[in-house]
Amino acid sequence: MNILLKAAKIIDASNPELHLKKRDVFIKNGVIEAIAVHLEPENQTKIIQLDHLHISIGWFDSSVSFGEPGHEERETIENGLLTAGKSGFTDLILNPNTNPLPDSSADIVFLKRTSEGKATKLHPLGALTVKSNGEALAELFDMQNAGAVGFSDFKRPINNSNLLKIALQYAQGFAALVYSFPMDTQIAGKGIVNEEKTTTSLGLKGIPALAEELQIARDLFILAYTGGKLHIPTISTANAVKQIASAKKKGLDVSCSVAIHNLYFTDNRLEDFDTNFKLMPPLRTTSDTKALLKGLKEGIIDFVTSDHLPLDTEEKIIEFDNAGYGTIGLETAFGILNQLFDLETTIMLLTKGRERYGLTRPKLAKGEKACLTLFNPEPDHVFRKENILSTSKNSAFIGEKLKGKVYGIISNNELLF
Missing domain, CATH: 3.20.20.140 (Metal-dependent hydrolases)
Known part of the structure; x- marks a missing residue:
């Protein structure tokens, strides 16, 4: 799968050369092939161009139950x-x-x-x-x-x-x-x-x-x-x-x-x-x-x-x-x-x-496996019961105001969007 992220603002304080910069990111078969100000898509490439698109390395949660x-x-x-x-x-x-x-x-x-x-x-x-x-x-x-x-x-x-x-x-x-x-x-x-x-x-x-x-x-x-x-x-x-x-x-x-x-x-x-x-x-x-x-x-x-x-x-x-x-x-x-x-x-x-x-922290760099979260930090919205994706609906946050929107992830050579 080929993916081209257009004009994505990178949030990665560990990488001062890219942190807070807008870049195109090309991902080929799950690996970051190029990061540049402007990239042209290859054949059969999925182009992702979204409002206020931001990216970071993939997010991690240390306590989840199913x-x-x-x-x-x-x-x-x-x-x-x-x-x-x-x-x-x-x-x-x-x-x-x-x-x-x-x-x-x-x-x-x-x-x-x-x-x-x-x-x-x-x-x-x-x-x-x-x-x-x-x-x-x-x-x-x-x-x-x-x-x-x-x-x-x-x-x-x-x-x-x-x-x-x-x-x-x-x-x-x-x-x-x-x-x-x-x-x-x-x-x-x-x-x-x-x-x-x-x-x-x-x-x-x-x-x-x-x-x-x-x-x-x-x-x-x-x-x-x-x-x-x-x-x-x-x-x-x-x-x-x-x-x-x-x-x-x-x-x-x-x-x-x-x-x-x-x-x-x-x-x-x-x-x-x-x-x-x-x-x-x-x-x-x-x-x-x-x-x-x-x-x-x-x-x-x-x-x-x-x-x-x-x-x-x-x-x-x-x-x-x-x-x-x-x-x-x-x-x-x-x-x-x-x-x-x-x-x-x-x-x-x-x-x-x-x-x-003992898990390896991903890197947002050329040649690394893509492990990215895509998001927009701007929009405010109220969390409703119909926004719940989980099978169970026991949320303490129903009716609370949230800031920002998650677009999805690119990880394990998969796009979840």
Whole structure:
């Protein structure tokens, strides 16, 4: 396939010769053949010429859930990857959130094979413990050999401190990345939202910030003892940012992420008892949100994620106490970040993180495989339910104003447009 992008403005701060320049880009059989001010198309070339066309290297999301196998009614791998591609993402990390859970090499092989040949590449996480029950380590080494890029018990804390110690020690033998979800379940108790004056007045049981911060403190002490590579997903409190900043200054190999909805919403959105705002970690306060935004800008928080989590209608159209946690977020990630940050920062955040998982960062240069996201950063629009591409419709962003539009991706010798 031959593709010619006309007058595309390049956003790539790592490449000062092309950054913020308008160029024609010619792609032949999935490889960038030429980048110039003006290029003439060869025979049988698809020409792409669009309003305010911008391009960057392909975007990356470190926390995405689908449903297949076991919960295909939520999302299949095929439609999930199609949704991700149309939302601008060329690579994603798939959470172990299926039935059965991927806790063996055969499970990882299934996920890899099912996703082969798609424009968006799927990189699976394996379960850290057997059935993610927190009792015994799963087949970490075998799963990594099969293609797993890290190990996580998705949204489930590791309550057994010794198990986390053993996991970090064992994983060092093959340089594996270990996740620990930041939640002390005993402190959290039966809480379902942030513990704060507003939520208490609503009669909702709260999860104090202490539950997150105490678990992070424990994890960092263990990491200092064992060494290894630790990732703390989706932090949500101001003190969590401080703790991780301190650990990094000490030289600990720790990374963390934040969900876009925790940057954008606060717990005051719970006043209408809309279950789309029942999230884990819960929405926190304005001061927490400000600290998270500052932590991102300063590089303390390593990357953002949509934390895309499709759920059945039956899990959301129900009383708040019994509703499931989670929102979809792939379709709205760019439009929200582009409001919160300037364009260059937005693209920097959307392209960070591959290296943590041992993945190669694409290059926008002649002779490189084309891995590009095409977008227009200008138009404002309101996100409606009919704009949702995912099979599940549980979005906290319905009715929100988004800035910018994704045209599609060119990746894996595929044009998704």
